[in-house]
Amino acid sequence: MANPPGWIDEVFEGVRYGLAGRVIAEQASPFQTVTIIESERYGKGLLLDGCWMTAERQERHYHECLVHPALCSAAAVERVLVIGGGDGGTARECLRHPGVRHLDMVEIDGLVVEWSQQHLPTIGGGCWSDPRFHLTVGDGIAWAANAPDASYDVVIVDGSDPAGPAEGLFNRAFFEHCRRLLRPGGVFATQSESPEAFREVHLAMVRLLREVFGHADPMYGWVPMYPSGWWSWTFAAPDGRRYLEPDSVRAAVVADGCEIWSPRWQRGAFEAVPAAIERDLNR
Template sequence: MELWYTEKQTEDFGITAKISETLYSEQTEFQQLDIIQTNQFGRMLVLDGCVMTTDLDEFVYHEMITHVALNTHPNPKKVLVVGGGDGGAIREIVKHASVEKAVLAEIDGGVIEHSKTYFPQIACELTGNPRVDVQVIDGIKHIHDHKGEYDVIMVDSTDPVGPAVGLFEKGFYQGIYDALKPDGILVAQTESPWFHKELISRVFKDLKSIFPITRLYTVSIPTYPSGLWSFTIASKKHDPLEVDASKIKDLDTKYYSADIHHSVFKLPKFVADLTRE
């Protein structure tokens, strides 16, 4: 018997991956959580029927949601991840020696717990690191209670359905603005330039109305819809494009580099157009 995990990424398109085993399944308080063993990508974390991360390609998302902003800020000390319960963003953040405190605000404790069990190489910094503060809490509440505290805030959310809907709203971005210090930086995952054009344009416009500097960048993630994924960075003072590439330190990465820091902002024309509408 052959088992295949098939995910409808849109109404009309999907991916399918051969699996050897379902390792864990649970309806948590917030979402359906499944962990499967695939041949192509190793273990795969699936939330509400969408691939969140896999052994093979997790490094792209986790390096690229973190290092661009952390190398744009001249001295990031206090960093918040909203969502990101698998711990991959935290693992990358603590590679930066300047960071004194990396806070994880994940609404679903089940994601944290099962990532520790099934993705130990991703969740490795969620236990035993005194610089890491793991909180099972609604990120919206957390930012409301911590005004002016953070140097960098990362929105490492699921797709804008279910528990993450509020994490794509303008009011939430204003709350993040308020939770940042006067030279703070926000970065958020903002879906696929092929399949979610309206969302990208809307989020970009919303952030541009709040922050003085707003930039879109893209990366390759084969298990995400279309394989091309976007992040939006919004900053009160520091511009990612003005970073001196020669000063970016090597961080033991597989995707991010000083070259990549700048080149990811050079968008294909049809993607650049999304920031102009």
């Protein structure tokens, strides 16, 4: 039976980030507690271990910004790997690019996929039935370690915060495997936390990606339901900062269907580095 209306909160370091609504489903998987809520403001949403992941009327703030800078700048986009992303939003945005011929998505928690399909079908949209889409319910870290060299044009990490099942997505060994998987001209993308709520994690990620790939830059935007509302995505490539400028032809195919991302928005987001963050990253 659904809980009565009230407030659903994520509590992080003395601050509550909440939505008015109610829990409509909750269950412990082998990895984490999965919660589906129905909110007054943002529609149905997903929490993992009490942390906000996505909601129907917030998800574009996140998924468009993670996907399009990478897929509009890699030399090719025929083969894409998404690690995590069990709600389907990242895969959906990737598959809007007609150049994608094969997309592997590796999500560790089958319950996240099942409930996203059941309760949040608009987020994944048509990705689940797209013949280019190939889902593996399993360990994305092991997948990256075992996949052949130069097997993907784009690698995207759509993981939760660096704890629990996502903890291994934030270390040198994993990033080195992701670099190994890239074809020449490839691009790596990851969510890289809030520069306010997770400042030290964010700085450490960007520094480490620069060491591993040679070139990496954070891009700043907003996801109002997340801690602080201020978020980041970091892009990396071995052959230069190709992710800074989207290909105009590829961008034109997807831009009209976007709510947040555009080439202009992207250029501004890469430039919106706060002074203190820039100083810390350049030390």
